[in-house]
């Protein structure tokens with residue numbers, strides 16, 4: 237099942253119909269067995285009566301039909317449609333073909349196809365066996381959407397001018413006499429894609445081929461985090477909607493109620509640029525996207541694209557010397573979920 241809709245999350249359940257048009261159905265749903273996410277086999281089955289999806293999701297699942305001749309109703313529920321709508325009618329009819337299987341495939345046979353959840357890679361300069369248990373240091377922290385607490389989002393319609401902490405430069409300042417820093421809305425880590433390009437940053441996040449990193453990802457409300465090229469390992473979590481054991485995927489729902497979601501990256505051999513973004517296309521199009529760059533291990537010029545006032549590489553999260561907005565974005569991201577500490581040098585008192 238591929239969810240190409242936008243912008244809402246949806247929970248889907250399969251119900252046994254009481255009539256051919258699914259005007260009425262049994263309220264108890266049928267169990268489904270998820271075997272892959274984003275085309276990558278899961279290391280164990282995930283059984284659930286709800287297939288929960290967010291924009292950009294792909295779920296492979298198996299269903300054992302309860303009877304040879306029956307109609308099933310696929311019902312989808314969204315935040316604005318809690319009673320649900322029938323989105324597909326499934327007819328099971330022996331006249332349509334010969335049954336080939338009575339039971340679902342064996343779990344061990346299917347999960348044997350899953351990629352291993354630990355591997356060898358360079359971490360912090362050392363060759364390491366990487367797993368959610370062995371790599372605990374958080375190398376990069378991402379927050380999806382960080383509005384400044386108590387502020388109204390600025391009106392950015394039709395205007396891609398730079399956000400700024402300097403009221404003289406900031407056309408979106410709400411009150412020129414009380415300057416405050418604002419995060420553009422939407423954003424990733426208080427930064428917006430086109431602002432960063434206009435300010436001349438070649439990329440937003442740099443990593444080295446052959447390495448792995450642990451990333452901590454949070455959301456102010458809820459967003460499907462999506463990254464291109466290399467799938468990432470989702471570490472065990474407390475989700476009751478999705479597989480909560482370590483598994484690979486390339487799109488992951490992150491919501492405020494769950495706190496941080498940790499992933500392990502594995503930058504294998506590809507060098508070059510690609511994007512990570514929220515998979516809600518309206519958010520992505522408004523700037524909730526980053527440019528990621530993978531450099532070869534010996535390409536130091538790629539790894540360090542100039543230095544900031546303290547000698548730190550700009551490409552490793554540093555800011556250009558006069559870029560107060562970038563400094564504020566770092567402070568806000570590091571502090572999250574708390575508000576950033578007031579800093580008159582950046583934002584006024």
Ligand SMILES: [Cu+2]
Nearest residue numbers: 459514516519
């Ligand atoms: Cu989003």
